[in-house]
Amino acid sequence: MALDPAVIGKVIPGHEVVVERGRLRFFAQAIGETNPIYFDTEAAKAAGHRDVLVPPTFLFCLDMEKPDPFALICELGIDMRYVLHGEQAFKYHSPAYAGDTLAYNGTVTDVYSKKNGALDFLVRTVDVTRDGEPIARLTNTLVVRNPKAEK
Amino acid sequence: MKTGDSLPELQLAGISRTTLALYAGASGDHNPMHIDLDVARSGGMDDVFAHGMLSMAYLGRLLTNYVPQERLCSYGVRFAAITPLHAKPTCTGTVTKVEDGLAHLDLTVTLADGTVTLRGDAVVAA
Numbered sequence: 288m289a290l291d292p293a294v295i296g297k298v299i300p301g302h303e304v305v306v307e308r309g310r311l312r313f314f315a316q317a318i319g320e321t322n323p324i325y326f327d328t329e330a331a332k333a334a335g336h337r338d339v340l341v342p343p344t345f346l347f348c349l350d351m352e353k354p355d356p357f358a359l360i361c362e363l364g365i366d367m368r369y370v371l372h373g374e375q376a377f378k379y380h381s382p383a384y385a386g387d388t389l390a391y392n393g394t395v396t397d398v399y400s401k402k403n404g405a406l407d408f409l410v411r412t413v414d415v416t417r418d419g420e421p422i423a424r425l426t427n428t429l430v431v432r433n434p435k436a437e438k
Numbered sequence: 439m440k441t442g443d444s445l446p447e448l449q450l451a452g453i454s455r456t457t458l459a460l461y462a463g464a465s466g467d468h469n470p471m472h473i474d475l476d477v478a479r480s481g482g483m484d485d486v487f488a489h490g491m492l493s494m495a496y497l498g499r500l501l502t503n504y505v506p507q508e509r510l511c512s513y514g515v516r517f518a519a520i521t522p523l524h525a526k527p528t529c530t531g532t533v534t535k536v537e538d539g540l541a542h543l544d545l546t547v548t549l550a551d552g553t554v555t556l557r558g559d560a561v562v563a564a
Binding site for chain 1: 450451457460461463464465466467469470471477480481482489490491492494495496498499501502503507508510511512513514515516517520
């Protein structure tokens, strides 16, 4: 199934998320992080931060903190089992901390096919802001395998 | 920081099913292909495999071990290969260019068998 290029420009429903300190601690543990500025408030403050720092890739995780993170995938008729993460990029404007409320707003920015339709690509660009101040821009490329087109 | 500098390598322990279960919970990425063998098999895979973003997070640790995160301007990766269970990723990086107060880094995650799973780049304030 090829993705319809008409989806380019589609606005993804935005959401707001509060950065929870406990989640940051859990994330640090899950990735084996040993630098305490990522899980200990006192250590973060001693290093000059106002709270525990959101690590570089956790902004992607917070993009999934909405009622159904796979809603767009489902809406486009994509089978989750055939989705791979192709590329991920972050542009950072300002650090985010535990306790912050971050707003996520994105659009579908590109759709294309490769290998005679065996692979479809879906590109989304998402802006993260805090009280209107830019925090980061995320660019996400998903790859959809089409087993029937794979020869 | 100068062209040709290497970042201190980060060697990870083997990725277990527990690693993936904890990462799924902590990251909020509950895609069953990474945690449910039945779903992985129905999708044509032999087993579950690691979240690409877990490796990107490891590579992020390499970066923030090297420079304080507030100096990080951009960071991107391309996922080149799947990371199978029990793989032991190693994160490496080199400074490719220092210009106008910015250092450009090339980043790689490699498995013990030589497979490159992630290729990335980052720009940091030098």
